[in-house]
Amino acid sequence: MCAKRNTLQLSQKDVAVNLSAGERLSCRLNRSTGEWMVFTEGNWRVDRLGAIRHEILCIAEAQVHDPDDRPSVLNNAFVSGTLKLAENMPCFSTVSDDWDQNPFLLGTPSGTVDLKTGEFRAAEEDDLISKSTSVDPAETEDCSKFKAFLDFSTNKDSELIGFLQKWLGYLATGDMSEQKLVYLYGPGGNGKGVLIRAILGILGDYARIVPESTLIARGNTHPTDLALLEGLRFAAATETETGSRWREGIINQVTGADPLTARRMRGEFFTFQPQCKLMISGNTAPDHNRVNDAAKRRFKVVEMRSRVPEDQVNLHLDADLRAEYPGILRWIINGCLAWQEQGLGSCHAVDRATDGHFKEQDLLERWLEEYVIVDHEEISPISDLYHSWRGFLQAAGEDPESQRAFSKRLSAAGYPSEVRKLNGQSTRVRLGLGLPN
CATH class of the missing domain: 1.10.10.10 (Winged helix-like DNA-binding domain superfamily/Winged helix DNA-binding domain)
Known part of the structure; x- marks a missing residue:
């Protein structure tokens, strides 16, 4: 027996138009990735849980009062057809370049940090921020264990700590004006990994570890490796090995904010503007193909030599620092403000380590x-x-x-x-x- 005709004549277009009003759920389509985005709890997120399909059902259900009409609209075919129509409506359409474009806005779980001023405010839909840190910032730098960790790792070098604070503040932005990378160098057990894990943990969606082959020459770089850099503000690579070489062409492109061409898995090639800063750590420095002024201008070497005696190692340090993430994020934000006032600059310890690195190379x-x-x-x-x-x-x-x-x-x-x-x-x-x- 055929389903009863919808006497309300409720069309998929009617529901799509109602959806575009965004009265209960704001949504956009990223045409570059084919992903639908929803604005929920103060953040734009990829709709992985079917929130838009559920909203279409809710809109249709609210307009169908006769139970006999429901089978004709409250079904997967009607929802899919409505979504297909919405895909072709300009009011929903965006591309990747529309998202996360303000380099001085930092998304957090419940708001937005204006890195120009350090102020925390409510999130706004029109900012189109699709990423978030893992925590909101504290009002003060409440991170005594983190600061004690830095004191130990740098031998209480306040000038070096100041450089690192400005670097990490700059790293939290999408700005690429410094055209630098930082190489953390030194034997194992001195805090390099602890520092990188903490920053990765705090910056959340803005940061990730990338395959070593992306930045270190070891066979060919797969274009999907480069795709991982899109939208990041911080990319980390760890554990460089003896005899390896820097992939200087890629490093120059990324630090110079030159367009990169990459490909997503089973996808088409695309070109994007990198905005990620690179921080690499290792026990032995990879070799440079050529030591020239361009390499010396881009690299900043931070040597970390302090080692904790085995009987004094804090096995819970990562967890201790995790509890201080909000205070550390405020410390990073303050570093960003200092960077904007003073520039990144350098310091005696970084100059000495960088000069020594290139002299050896x-x-x-x-x-x-x-x-x-x-x-x-x-x-x-x-x-x-x-x-x-x-x-x-x-x-x-x-x-x-x-x-x-x-x-x-x-x-x-x-x-x-x-x-x-x-x-x-x-x-x-x-x-x-x-x-x-």
């Missing part, structure tokens, strides 16, 4: 210091210099490189080449470099 500089006489009156045949360079690389346990690559290094370092008569023969030489007898 700069093989050419080490070769010049240990094997070469650098003087404007010196000249040497390129073949002799290359023979010395290969011996240095072998002694350092490094892979050899071609004479052509070596010549490019010398040119980039400012040592010109020309042809001179040596022992009656035309010989390609480098000026300003000599070899000991």
